[in-house]
Amino acid sequence: MVRLVVLIFTFSAFLAGCSAVPEGPDQQRVNVAALPDWQADGSMGSFTEGNHHPAIASLFAKAEIERRKQRWRSAMTYLDQARQIQPRNPAVFYRQAWVSLQMGDRAQARNLLQRGLVFAQSDVAMTERLNQLLAQCQ
Template sequence: MVRLVVLRAVPLPLLFLLLLLGGLSGCTPLPPKPEQQQATADDLPQWQDGMLASLSQGEHHPAVASLFAKAEQARQQQLWRKAMTYLDQARQIQPRNPAVFYRQAWVSLQMGDAVRAEQLLQRALVFAGGDMELTRRLRLLMAEALDAQGRGEEARRLRQQAAWDV
């Protein structure tokens, strides 16, 4: 049962303040939206001698982490289109997450589409912000994409630039 209390003796500004404080007392800050969560270099899979250790590494939004795990299973079976489908879904959830673009670029390289890999990595660099380690790792993968396109000199310069970022 709800009771209505009339506060006649309380001045209007004080009443307003009491209502405001009472209404805000249970408020907590909202968690960041999935598309606002910032990726770091730790969220990228480890790159070792032309191979990616796992597509499911890093700390991510639960839905994205699940899609990365599915993409990893597809990677292990070399089902590249299926892996890309899962990564496309992850990008719909977090369209500004450079870790998603990184994984898509790697899968694109496995599919023989180095041009698309380069484009995805360029987008990832836009969203990498000031994280130098993240930028360095993106550049190293981009050098692989450039090599696959026969652009060895550009790849060499990019690797050199990535070495300076350390």
């Protein structure tokens, strides 16, 4: 019985410890809701759409401001900072690819989307959305 008490106590302490520290952005998985709406005419919803880690959300917000001003290089700078924080987030690659397309760099857009597909793997909806944009890069 003593063992049970010890185990319950240790388990509770473990849970309490875990709950205090937020998980790193590298541990978060994203789904298709993290991608902004995209229309076949090329228009894109806001880069800030979807739920993101606070660091990524803050960089997406800055990228969105630049996107509205059509300052593509600046937008790409913020998105690449987001990529360095979450290097396997397909939602970042999706936005970077779209900006590359606006810059007229189809090959780069294609490469970035293919990279996004590597990390979308089992997410069918995400893969479909990435492929839709990939079709525009051909």
